[in-house]
Amino acid sequence: MKFGHYDDSAREYVITNPRTPYPWINYLGNEDFFSLTSNTSGGYTFYKDAKFRRLTRYRYNNVPVDNGGKYFYINDNGDVWNPGWKPTQTPLDSYSCRHGMSYSVFTGERNGLRAEVTQFIPLKTWAEVLRVKLKNTSNAPKKFKFFSFIEWCLWNAEDDMQNLQRNFSTGEVEVVGSTIYHKTEFKERRNHYAFYNVNAPIQGFDTDRDQWKGLYNNFDRPDAVFEGKPRNSEAHGWSPCASHYFEIELAPGEEKVLVFTLGYIEVDKDNKWESKSIINKKPALELMARFDTNEKVDAELKKLSDYWSNLLSTIEVKTGDERIDRSVNIWNQYQCMVTFNMSRSASFFETGIGRGMGFRDSNQDLIGFVHQVPERARERIIDIASTQFEDGSAYHQYQPLTKRGNHAVGGNFNDDPLWLILSTTDYIKESGDYSILDEMVPYDNDASKATSHFEHLRRSFMHTVNNLGPHGLPLIGRADWNDCLNLNCFSSEPNESFQTTNNQMGRTAESLMIAGQFVLYGNEYIKLCKQIGKHEEAAVAQTHVDNMVAAVKAHGWDGEWFLRAYDFYGKKIGSNENEEGKIFIESQGFCGMAGIGLEEGLVKKAMDSVKEHLDCEYGIVLNQPAFTKYYIEYGEISTYPAGYKENAGIFCHNNPWIMIAETLIGDGDRAFDYWAKITPAFLQDISDLHKVEPYVYAQMIAGKDAYKPGEAKNSWLTGTAAWNFAAITQYILGVKPDYTGLAVNPCIPKAWDGFAFTRKFRGATYNITVKNPNHVSKGVKSLTVNGAAVTGFVIPTQAAGSVVDVQVVMG
Ligand code: BGC
Numbered sequence: 001m002k003f004g005h006y007d008d009s010a011r012e013y014v015i016t017n018p019r020t021p022y023p024w025i026n027y028l029g030n031e032d033f034f035s036l037t038s039n040t041s042g043g044y045t046f047y048k049d050a051k052f053r054r055l056t057r058y059r060y061n062n063v064p065v066d067n068g069g070k071y072f073y074i075n076d077n078g079d080v081w082n083p084g085w086k087p088t089q090t091p092l093d094s095y096s097c098r099h100g101m102s103y104s105v106f107t108g109e110r111n112g113l114r115a116e117v118t119q120f121i122p123l124k125t126w127a128e129v130l131r132v133k134l135k136n137t138s139n140a141p142k143k144f145k146f147f148s149f150i151e152w153c154l155w156n157a158e159d160d161m162q163n164l165q166r167n168f169s170t171g172e173v174e175v176v177g178s179t180i181y182h183k184t185e186f187k188e189r190r191n192h193y194a195f196y197n198v199n200a201p202i203q204g205f206d207t208d209r210d211q212w213k214g215l216y217n218n219f220d221r222p223d224a225v226f227e228g229k230p231r232n233s234e235a236h237g238w239s240p241c242a243s244h245y246f247e248i249e250l251a252p253g254e255e256k257v258l259v260f261t262l263g264y265i266e267v268d269k270d271n272k273w274e275s276k277s278i279i280n281k282k283p284a285l286e287l288m289a290r291f292d293t294n295e296k297v298d299a300e301l302k303k304l305s306d307y308w309s310n311l312l313s314t315i316e317v318k319t320g321d322e323r324i325d326r327s328v329n330i331w332n333q334y335q336c337m338v339t340f341n342m343s344r345s346a347s348f349f350e351t352g353i354g355r356g357m358g359f360r361d362s363n364q365d366l367i368g369f370v371h372q373v374p375e376r377a378r379e380r381i382i383d384i385a386s387t388q389f390e391d392g393s394a395y396h397q398y399q400p401l402t403k404r405g406n407h408a409v410g411g412n413f414n415d416d417p418l419w420l421i422l423s424t425t426d427y428i429k430e431s432g433d434y435s436i437l438d439e440m441v442p443y444d445n446d447a448s449k450a451t452s453h454f455e456h457l458r459r460s461f462m463h464t465v466n467n468l469g470p471h472g473l474p475l476i477g478r479a480d481w482n483d484c485l486n487l488n489c490f491s492s493e494p495n496e497s498f499q500t501t502n503n504q505m506g507r508t509a510e511s512l513m514i515a516g517q518f519v520l521y522g523n524e525y526i527k528l529c530k531q532i533g534k535h536e537e538a539a540v541a542q543t544h545v546d547n548m549v550a551a552v553k554a555h556g557w558d559g560e561w562f563l564r565a566y567d568f569y570g571k572k573i574g575s576n577e578n579e580e581g582k583i584f585i586e587s588q589g590f591c592g593m594a595g596i597g598l599e600e601g602l603v604k605k606a607m608d609s610v611k612e613h614l615d616c617e618y619g620i621v622l623n624q625p626a627f628t629k630y631y632i633e634y635g636e637i638s639t640y641p642a643g644y645k646e647n648a649g650i651f652c653h654n655n656p657w658i659m660i661a662e663t664l665i666g667d668g669d670r671a672f673d674y675w676a677k678i679t680p681a682f683l684q685d686i687s688d689l690h691k692v693e694p695y696v697y698a699q700m701i702a703g704k705d706a707y708k709p710g711e712a713k714n715s716w717l718t719g720t721a722a723w724n725f726a727a728i729t730q731y732i733l734g735v736k737p738d739y740t741g742l743a744v745n746p747c748i749p750k751a752w753d754g755f756a757f758t759r760k761f762r763g764a765t766y767n768i769t770v771k772n773p774n775h776v777s778k779g780v781k782s783l784t785v786n787g788a789a790v791t792g793f794v795i796p797t798q799a800a801g802s803v804v805d806v807q808v809v810m811g
């Protein structure tokens, strides 16, 4: 069952039934200022950091779901409704929500009145614009009352939810003309305030939520709206809000446009006040003036659209299957941008107060976005590396506002450092900019300890070498990529966090996932060293990588697949000898991608075992058999019911590792089949089962052991976005940047005749046509660049500004 459709030419998903199986959301904002909005106008806004600078309030885990947002109410002679259907849920004669690239448009129509709300954050702006068009579509004049509504959050979203004894006394507002200012805590340590403005005179307002709504009412029955009478209330403490009130008359066919601006202002500390207790509004007035007409809003929307056209023009494919094309050309790239901006902080499953920017997450997210904004990727790499410790280990997360490591979330996840090699080498291959390696980068944000970024990479690499266990395999530390494989945790206390507790920190538990990761990114490190003439360093690194390959072959192969780990007691995990958890996906993926034992057929065998034991109708599950009891020596993984999350769920993030390993051994049919199984554009028709947005990947789809296999959770913020993008574009379609040029080495289903791929790379545009006359999966028979034959499959970097014709024949 579907709840909408794609409009590819507009790059929109159009929701036509507001009762989606879960709120289907969109992200607004591209750099510092962000907003989340559901298909029924629920959501919230923040500046940089969803925890520390939240402008509007949102209640997670609410009943009903998704209550609170940027609402508009129409009272048409007693008939009260919202353009986005919620909160009143008054049936609409027509409803649509168009989620596009950093904007959403809600259109509701009832009894001859149409309301269209366009919501977006203009580029490089600390403000959200909500343009409302109200049109009388009937033959008679219309007279109605119109209200806006938002609820302020008292800045620190965590504190806002829990420190009520203080918060109920701190709220402060100012109302001047059509602007409501939220100046809570401004008189003390803050140098920022927010405002909600509309570009027309108002006939009333409210700033006290409970006077506007009535203490015992919900947002679907605000007294002021139902009575058609604003209270003109001034909030002192309690819950400040902002509501504008209009009385509107429209002749038949007439349209009225109102522009609302929700802005965030920082003033310097000496310039906070206009007069005693009156805030300095100069910068706010300047900001409002930028969007005070419909024409100005149109111009900003055009800029936003051009911005996205430009970003998305870097990679464009034509495969003959619109589901593939819309995934690659639009939605997957869009999701990569969102994960790059948010890491795992704020979604409808991540509350914005728990997690900042993840060390491993952000490094991986980067591979999905580096082609679009290499400069921002460079800055991000430096920010991440600046939180690293001198021994190469890392804080697991840092706060976006301060860019400092977050102690509360712990460290000692031994996969973390190695991801820095992935992000940096991908960045250099994309941009050709080696200067990042010479950049002086602090440790733990202490500039006095800075070294070159290259040295950070060396320490990342050496961190594994310096932390090997009894079998010469990498120690797992607190956990590896799988946060729930907590082999040193031993928790028997329900109030302990699996993520930060170590009851017995031994030096025995080893990870085969990190072993594969070390070989894969160790080889990247060696290649980089050679590229920049550090041959001695390359030779030293090579011995470490060779030793690891030998250790994996000697102690990490179970006969049919790679083991997953050795536990605290030195016992195998992910072995046929185990009763549960006999086989895991991560080590097959990483040892497979690293090509360990490729010659001896180990990779092929491992992939066949994945197919046999882990694949199911909806994707590849993480492990089998699922754990059915709690193993204190394994930790959180065994806490989940079978089929969910890290316990045999389809964890979409790691499925692409298998796709990529399949391309290494040349099985394009399997690689593509795995990709299509979890790619949202292929799941639209089962939206009622899948539940979350059909335009973005979810972190997890319930596996075959679950109560409802195929049901997804945790959409949007997941490494799934970047990894699937890499799998389809770089390994299946096979177009991948390298130091000296652009490699084209597809691995596709045999039935395909070919495809077209346009790639902007270091300033040149490559129009690549791939033909597959002999219906093979892999193999480049010939490659011509502007008619001239090239040996191998790497197109040498062409002059910036040139447009290059590339013909590839497979066979
Ligand atoms: C989840 C993981 C997540 C971790 C850290 C666990 O409960 O299952 O997916 O990475 O928490 O937040």
Ligand code: NOJ
Residues within 6 Å of the ligand: 344, 358, 360, 361, 480, 481, 482, 483, 484, 646
């Ligand atoms: C989600 C976390 O964000 C990510 O860092 C981790 O690798 C996966 N869960 C798997 O546990």
